[in-house]
Amino acid sequence: MKIFYYILTIFFFLSCSDQRALERIEIQLDKETLNPVRNPGERGTIRIIGCDSKGNTWDIPLSDVALSVRTVNASGNVEVAALSGDQLIPKDGGLAEVTAVYQKDGTTYSAKKKVVVTPYYRDYHQTLVLKLFMGYDGELNEPDPNNVIFQHKDPSRLCTFAEALDVVKRVDHLTRGIPKIIYLVGWQRGGHDHLYPDWSIVNPKLKREEDATALESLRWLIREARAYNTTISLHINMVDAFEESPLWDTYIKNDIIARDVNGNLKSIWEYVKGHKAYHLSYTKEWEKGFAKTRIDNLIEMVPELKEGHTIHIDAFMAYWQPENRPLSPWHAKPENGGIDMYKEVVTQRKIFKYWREKGFDVTGEGIFWAHPAGEGFVGLQPMSWWFPADINFQMEVPERLSARGRTHRDGQGDFRFGSSMQGEEIFQKDKDNLPGFLSQFCTMTLPWYYLSRLERVAFIDDALYYSDGVVARVEDGKKIICKGDFILRENDNLFVPALWNENEIIAYSAEGYDNRSWRMPEGWEKVSSVDIYSITMNGSTLKQSAVPVKNGLLMLTLEKEEAVSIVPAGQQLL
Template sequence: MNKNDWKNVSGDYYDWKKTQKPERPYIHNYSKTLTMKLFCSIPDNRGNSIVACKFDEVLEIIKKIDVITRGIDKIIYLVGWQFQGHDDKYPSWSQVNEDLKREEDDTSFDSLKWLMNEAFNYNTTVSLHINMTDAYKDSPLWDTYIENDLISKNEDGSLLKIGTWNHKDSYQVCYKNEWESGYAVKRIDDLLEMLPIKKAGTVHIDAFFARESKGHDISLDEEQLYRRKIIRYWRDKGIDVTSEFIYREKGIDDLIGLVPMVWHINQNILDYLERPATLLTGGRINRDLKDYDEKLGILFGESIHGEGLLINESDLTVIKPNWENDFIEAFCLEVIPWYFLNQLERLQVKGVVPNRLAYYNNEVVVKENEKQIVCRDMVIKEDTNIFMETYWTTNKEIIAYSVEGYKNKQWRLPESWKSVEEVSVSKITGDGLISLINRVPIRDRLLTLSLEVKEGVLIEPVKE
């Protein structure tokens, strides 16, 4: 892209219904990627930072997650990587939090670059959780944004306040004015020059809400148009934009086909049937929003946010001591079924609440009331028990997990395992597999298995 080509970036609405495909291929396949956040720090409101996880500690967590997830592709967005932490000093992104630095590095920039590079060794892309909407008075860019009229205004000309975070008032950046002035492009380009975001190929833009600026006579439609320009500019740079919501400011989803993944994926049945996971995926259903159908998470699957599994929310300085156990459970019961269903064609939903059935190709049926997934002649998920393949690996592997545990339960193996006569069973932990049983016989594709409470195991064919 030439220096001034950004001026020609389109803000047009993309009609995804014509193809059910994204406007351009996404950089990552989010329907096959565990996408989550990891909380690093937050301001203490006294000019310092409350640190939950330094960059070297982040890598140790990534290593354990990679072991637990059997090497599934992962994207992790760092929350609170900048200045003194989460939501601090936007719209500026010019400083990496010095309190997150490794001791052996000269600067926090060096430490973050090191982390982003090292994470690739563990099937993980590390990128940033940023914000293009909020502006704070203590930001290094505040005076610049005021002088250039880049903050949205109320009808009386006062600045448009949109919230209070970290005990500081936040004001809406005017997308149109920031774009037309070149400051939006400058902000993006400066970040790409500062950190290897292009290599990551993805960024998460939090709270990317469009709001009219009555004081500038700029409508909501115009702000949405300029938001689409911003997203397309990121994509021109080889970077996907994921975000928090679909953003139905006027009841219309204007970002479908531009944004591949949203944190809170509140859709109805028709949305799920019309939009394949390769077009839009989540994320989880937001239970705080009105008019949502929570049980659609059973019928179509939902992933995990991850962040709450790792950090003690009552004490942001503490990583949960038992996070690995909680993570294993969430990965097994949520991510694996979500991944499996994402690869199938959604055909139809029959019945009424609470007895609906979702039908997929390959003879797969999901039963709402039983919380059950049936694949041909196999039950592969039953309430809080699963017996599912690691569909992302090249080796034959099955993960079994149970919340309540069971004795001598029979599971039917996939047809592709029909020649397998014996399997080994190993306990899944963040430090690796622990062998439990070296040889278990298989009869007519049936495995008799016993699990302890909240136990996850890996099942593999015995190699002669």
């Protein structure tokens, strides 16, 4: 009996000692990313953990803890998440932060934890998003030596729907089947920047001979592209209007077209002779019910779009940036509605959410561009090209919440954060041979895809530290991305796991090298030999078989601008 009480006393003392030795508390979430669109009803469960200096941990009852959650970054500063007991409930898209406060023996302990709500149908941080230019009718108002489109024999028929499928196949070969979205530019009659605000007429110049209409050809292309890991969708515009549009008279009658301060119609640009562009007011269009109508009609016209769950809105601006004025100075007057850029942004948010209600994410070009200061549509727009270089924003907002395509029109952008590509300029120059596509994919999209799966932990002394032991920095003048002694990038020599495929590495070199030794990544410890395939736009062909891996190292030789796929010997290449 004495032994029993002695053991009980020791147990009680150790239990109390653990509590008195509390060093810190931590918040644990079973789900740090919530997606109420793809997982309706999804919630996160919160636990509060006590930790001592020796690494011992125990649960602290939530009844003893004060919990709160606040929005960190979201368009409109909406409520991103709410608390209900130990449950974290997603409310709207954005970044939120949970705070826990616990008091014990006269000491206050606190902890914070970020949670991301991504109300998106697609994972844009794990998707290559491209644009394919189809055509542009008309004659340039002024010569533009930088415009390769009008250097073609027939700019109005740059790429037909049948030719587009050939592009899709070649791109799928070069990218080794990575998930892709391609937005078609100039798919409507007249090509790019024609017919707006109408979207109802598909360009007859692009149709296949075997189809009765161009609409049939467009729908065919969307269906066929799925076999090549590609979603085809449309590049549209919701701010421009043209006099030849079937909706022009209706929009004039309903006072939707923008006007200058004196109430007169004023063209904003005339890139093609006789083809004047005007703005419209999102707010006026929304209030009259026409915005919903044209969205609904497009989806009904091309039902295949809904399976892809994505649409691209070009130039989705809130004010006319060259003149730093409202879209419609006339309607911005208080007596005419007071529709300034802030009211237009409120309407834009409604447009984003209506598209979402209909089953679509909306991507765009640029954030913090032609919008009120700080408006990046976080939680509404899942992906953008021409991403801001603001390091603080990039460190705060994870890629899965606000993903990037190509970040700069020239060069590779900041390799530490990564940059994908757009492809449009390559397709315009030579859609048959795709010069430079493989290089951009391997030096930009490939490392970006890898880094985008990780958390950005800290930016110290120009080095970017990621979760999972990965760091990106300049070492001895070289651009390095590594995980310990596993090197993924050294300048434009890449050796990166193609994580969308099982057991595959893509290696690429801009200048080429002989007999370079590469450390194999985690998970390849049991691989003793590999097969190496050359990557081309016509498919992958076996280059070397059963190449030995010795002590975790692979000896590799690459020609200039050569890319290869590496898989365990005998594994069938997908």
